[in-house]
Each structure stands twice: as structure tokens, then as C-alpha cells.
Amino acid sequence: MHSVVEALRAALPPHTVATDAETLDRLSHDDAEWADYGLPAAAVFASSLDDVVAAVRLAAEHGVTIVPRGAGTGLSGGANATSGCLVLSLERMTRIIEVDAAERYAIVEAGVLNDDLRRHVAAHGLWYPPDPASQAISTIGGNVATNAGGICCVKYGVTRDYVIGMTVVLADGSIAKLGRTTAKGVTGYDLTGLFVGSEGTLGVIVDVTVKLRPLGGREERAIVGYFRTLTDAGRAVAAVTEAGIVPSALELIDRTCLHAVARWQGWDLPEDANALLLAKVDEPGARGEELAAAIEAHFRTAGGSRVERAEEPAHIDQLFAARRLAYPALERLGPVLTEDVCVPRGAVPEMLARIEAVAADAGIVIANIAHAGDGNLHPLIIAPEGDDEAKARAKAAFDRIVDDCRALGGTVTGEHGVGLLKLLGAAEELSPVVLGLHRAIKHALDPAGILNPGKAFPNGD
């Protein structure tokens, strides 16, 4: 194994290759609790396309597997190291290469943080909508590799909907420039789309071309409401959808989560507060007012109590505090394993009821935040630190939630990716024929299997 490290050191600029224990430990896994990982042989901190090409070529020559990595904020183990691998970090590739305001696109290196892209293009009057909860700390490269979602995708779509091109280093070290900068284009297969969400298994994404929207013309209005039952909250979501309203956010927080936040923050919840719905609309002027009023009315009709409205950013932030505080409130109770199932919108109350039953059976805490407007749930499964039995029950609960989601017509991962945590679920969801397609494409593009092996789909290796 020394030989590849020596070769990398010889080929790459100084301070690019690391083998110290602290660095390797930091780079050996992402933010997925309980996903397995091994110890890398080395890490390369690429600063340029050339660095990535050199690293991939040398790894390929030496038969060393490569695990590409952005900020390591993933929640499915997709960036977890395999033993003896080369971790290829893109975190130093933070250049914003181009912003074209007239054509409304930006070209950025993979290591640019989501929020940095957002801020940078805002100065040009443009908006990059995809807003994963990790936006302050996750990279565009990682967002693209996992096809990250977020809160506003109920109206504005996910990462995939904004990626129109990229530069990828393939398994043999060759460079593929994919896609276009024009508004439309259908020349050849949509390889850009194939690489979005491929979790580093087909190539290393070095830069990305994203299309942008105008920043202006929106005015946020928030509507929140507490509900006595999940069914009432579910009826409110259905009523909003049936009315043809497409909110720019429609989030649900369940009882467990709500009470964890309230206890922590000393909040006084309404009696029988078993679910909280948080909605936003962003149409400007009278139309926004009309839609916000309609959502408020639907919340009340469905049985919502303490239904409130806000237009000022500070007030909106205050109403949405429970969403923001949910994760840290739960983390106080122990390590949090974040689930990510997606069911039909109408099945959200049933799915939440099933998750409550799973939690009760397992004797563990499972709290829920959900992108209700998309049917995308994030059960937060908690087992107290050091309690191995609880951890085993938590893992079993995780599997039961996946099964329940499938039974309701759902998909095992809505936006976090398969990584390592959802390999079993993906094997259930994808038919043998579809798995065969995955293997054929993976083999065609990476015949030696050196790129992030064992992630994204069950490869049967």
C-alpha cells in the first residue's frame, strides 16, 4: 500500500496527500450514525482537476479503491471509507468559476458550500433553490452526488432539477465534460442526469453547472398550526394539495419532536398538541396574501389550533423555530439515526402512526420531522449512548420503518441516498432486472470497480 502513497506524493503538489491518523479518522465516515466504515490508506486533498486526474489514475494503476468526499455531511454512509481506500476530498475545490447573469447559470467547483453558492449568485440577482438542511456545511458536489432535496423542493424541485452540466473524472482518469450551458439541449444521452445521485460510483464530480432562477419577485408568508391528531394534520395537507396550492414549504413535526423541543426550550404548547404544520407561500402581493389566507383556513377547518401567520423574516423564523431546533433537541437524548423514507403524500398520517407503533414496540424514542408536502419523512431514531440493546432495537426499528414505507407504496430514500444504510431497502425496492441495469452500467463505466464500491445500490459483490 505504501507504493500508491509514495506515487501520490511524487505526483501531487505538497500538502495534498495526508496519512496522519487524525486526518484519516476525520475523513473515514460521513454523518450517518451506525454505518460501517474502514480506515483509509491515505487522503488526497485535491485543489484542481489535474490533482483529481492524477489521484484517480494512480489509484487505478495500483488497484486502490477511491472514496470521493465533499464535506462529509451525508446521512447514509455514502462517503464512508472502505479499508485501505484512498479518500479523495474535494473540500479545497471552492472556486466559483463563472456566473452568467444573462443566461442564468453558474459553474462552480465541487467543494463550494451550498450557502456560499447561494450568497454568491444572490449578488447577481439570482437564486439557487435547493436547500438541504445541511446547506451551511454541505458542498455542491455532495449535493449533486446524492441529489439532495430540502424544504423548498415541494415547489422548486431537487438538486437534479438545477444541474445542467458537470466535469467528471472517470474511473480511468479521463475527463468527461457533460451537459451544456444553454437553457435547453438534448444532444445524446442525459449523462449529466445519470451522474446526479450516483454517489461517486461512476466518476468523481469536479465541477458543476447549475441553472439559476431570478432572486426577486418572491415574498414569504408563513402559516403554522398545531393539531390534536396526525389525521387532522394529514387532512390539512390533503386540503391544501386538493385546492391546487403549491406552497414553498410544507413541513410537519410530530408530538415526540414537538415535546422534545418544548421541554428543552421551556415552551408552552397548546393542549393536545400532537402535530405541528409549518407552511410557507412565496407569491408576492395580493396573490400571496390570498394563498396564505387559504392555507390558514384549511388548517383551521381541519381542526388546527393556534393557527398563526407571519410575513416579517424574524417572525417567520420564530414560527419555524421548532423545525430548526428539532434535530439538536433530539440529539440531547442520544445519537440520532436519521431515516429518510418517502411515501405518497396521502399516506403520511398512516406512516407516522406506523412509526409510533414501531417505536412503542421497540421501546425507543422515534421523533419525526417530515417534508409533508412531498411525503418525505425523517424519523429520528434515538438510542441512548452506550446502551447496546437499545441500539440493536433501534436498528431493527429502522428496518421495520423501511418495510412499512414499502408497504404504503413508498421509496426507501427520498433525498439522502442509498449509501450503506439503505442497501437492503434498495434490494427490496429495485427488481432483479433493474438491479441488473445498475450493475451493467456500473461495470461499463468502472470495470475494475474502484469508485466508491458497495455504495448507492446493492452490487451483489
Added chain:
Amino acid sequence: MHSVVEALRAALPPHTVATDAETLDRLSHDDAEWADYGLPAAAVFASSLDDVVAAVRLAAEHGVTIVPRGAGTGLSGGANATSGCLVLSLERMTRIIEVDAAERYAIVEAGVLNDDLRRHVAAHGLWYPPDPASQAISTIGGNVATNAGGICCVKYGVTRDYVIGMTVVLADGSIAKLGRTTAKGVTGYDLTGLFVGSEGTLGVIVDVTVKLRPLGGREERAIVGYFRTLTDAGRAVAAVTEAGIVPSALELIDRTCLHAVARWQGWDLPEDANALLLAKVDEPGARGEELAAAIEAHFRTAGGSRVERAEEPAHIDQLFAARRLAYPALERLGPVLTEDVCVPRGAVPEMLARIEAVAADAGIVIANIAHAGDGNLHPLIIAPEGDDEAKARAKAAFDRIVDDCRALGGTVTGEHGVGLLKLLGAAEELSPVVLGLHRAIKHALDPAGILNPGKAFPNGD
């Protein structure tokens, strides 16, 4: 060759296999002028998934190539027959399998006409936006195979943006169910997206799951204006874009086209009418009024004359008549070869100027309609029937337009697909590495090369 026909007749229901000259002639090509085609050995009119599976299996067994086909309205030769092939027509597969209004999706067979899908889901209060000009006669399967665009995609996206799943019969006759019905989902590679726009080269699309939007909440307002120069019209488009306005249509019609329509219809054009811009916005109420007024002002400031507004559907239709009549007006002059280049929005005036120069040099008529808001131009190249020299000059003009589009940073096909007509252009646009990726994926999924060989990308065969 008889043996495959006999085998197909034995395996398929009565009236499914055709070999008569009239049928084979009708099915031997699409609507692309001047693209080569051969004579098929037989045609299969599939009525079910089983029919498609049986046809593909038997063709594969007999080593006969398969050319899948919807309504044959394509404009790039993508559905043109190769000699001795089996044409696999999906035109009888017209079932709308499911519409789920609560979850906002529909599952339809490949042979459903775009307008039929549109009408059907409208009865459920839903809207399928992609609106290729062929919407009354083209099938969803064909729309998906070519990733069709349309007028409203400047705001609402192209076919790809609505396809979330499909059933595909692969080259070995196996059935792949791809995608999902949930709002989000990232389980495995985005194979659905890979098949969108793959022009029948990777599998036969049998049914498609499309996501839908609410039908309501929109109110159309049209704004049209004549311009003395293409540059003025280009400045108007740029001003609308820079103002952060995203119209629901932004079409341009050039002088040649305008005068052909005016002569035919006896219209009186404003003096020096060298370009016509047609815009729509669809925001309801005061916001729509504000945006329409802003576009009107931008049109006037850029030098537009006879700038008009309309809100009544009949009046909008009247203002947009020139767009509707452009193609038939040109067809009166001879066979029309429809180009489909896409350049940066800002390069539209320059590209149109170059096309004028190409037409003058070649001594032929080239008229232009353009999705100006997307930078997607459709030069309509006309050579009088029977004039072989003019036809040769027209073909050379076609190639020069492709070169000019590339020189301006464009892509050789915006929405019609590569088919046969853009193989040379695609070979220029796609690097050897990217072509290698196409070949690797094609070979992985169709090792014998029986599915629509020679289309979609230059395969080097």
C-alpha cells in the same frame, strides 16, 4: 427474413403484424425531411406489454433490428426504419392507466397523444405542461424518447422534468419498471432520466409515469410587439430576462417567416417589421397585470412598434396567429427542413443574423421561429420541390447553421433530438470521452445493437 415474420404472426394476436407495402411505407420514416430511411421487413402494432415483450424477444432471437415508433411526428429521423428492420409501433397503446389527483401523477401508455393526456388530466383539475408544437398528434412515448420541449418550457421545463417513472422493455425482452410514484425518491441511479431522450436506443418505452401540476391558479396575458431589427428584438428579450421576469412563452418570428404569413393571409404589417415577439405571462390577478405591463414597457423601450396586449383567449389566439401559421405558410413554398439549434439567449440576434447570411449565400429561403426565451431556434429551410441543386445547397446550409451554433456556444439540438439529422453535429459537440461513455452504456444495455441502431449519437459503427 420470413422466419421472423412467421414467428411474430404465430406469437402475436391477429391483426398485430403487418407486411403490406402501404403500411410499411407509412411506418418507414418520421416527419424529418431528407433523412434517409430503409424498408422495414414488418411492422408490429403492439396493444400490450406482452406484445412488446414477444416482439422484442423474437426480433432479438432472429437478429432483426427494432425501430420503436410512436406517431412518427419526429423531426430528426429518430424513428426512420433501417432496411429489413421490425418497426414496433406503440400507436395502439392508448390507455390512461391511472390518474391520482391527490398525489398528482398519471400513468399512461406510450401511444397516448399529448393532447389526450392533457385533456384527460384536466378533468381531474391537473395540468401536464410540456407542449411540443405537435401536441395534437404526437405521443407521450415519442415525447419521452426525444425529451420534447415546447413553448411553455421557458417557464415550466421540458418533458424530462415531468417523467418520474416508466416501464421499459429491454433489448433481451426483459421488463424494467423504473422510477417511482412518490414526489421524491433517490433509490439507485436515475435510470428513468437516462431513458428520457434516449430515442429508443436503450429500450422500448411502454408506459410512462408523469407528475402533474394543479390546473388552476393561472391567468394568461399575451403581449406582442413588432421590431425593426433583430437586435432590437434581442434587446427586448434581454431586458425581460434581466428584469427577473420568467414569461410562460417568449417566441420570436423573423422577417422571412412574418412576410410569408402576411402574404398568405393578406395581412398588413407595420413598416420595417423585421421581427415579431410574442410573450405570455400566466400569474393571476394584479401580479399578472404588473408583469404584462412590464413586458409591454420593455418591448416599447427596445423599439417595439404596434405593441399589443390581450387577456381573452380568442384575442390571445389572434395575436399568436403568426406563430401558428408560420409552418403552413412556409410549407406552401416547398418541403421544409426544420432545424433545432439552441444558443445562449443573448446570442439569438447574432445567430439569426448568421442564418440570414447563410440563406443569402446559399440562395435559398430560411425562415425562423424561435423559442427566444430559451435561445432555441427553428430555422425552417426550404428548397422548392424537384430542385436538386437547391436541395444540395439547403443541406449545406443546414450544416453551416450547426457550425455557427457551435461557434456561439450552442448545442446542436434543443428539443428535437439527434435522430439521424444531427449525428454529425453530435460528433462535433460530444468529446471522444463522452462518446465513449455513450458507446459503453449502449453496449452494456444492448450488446447486440438491435435497438434503433445508428440513432441518437454517432456510434462509430
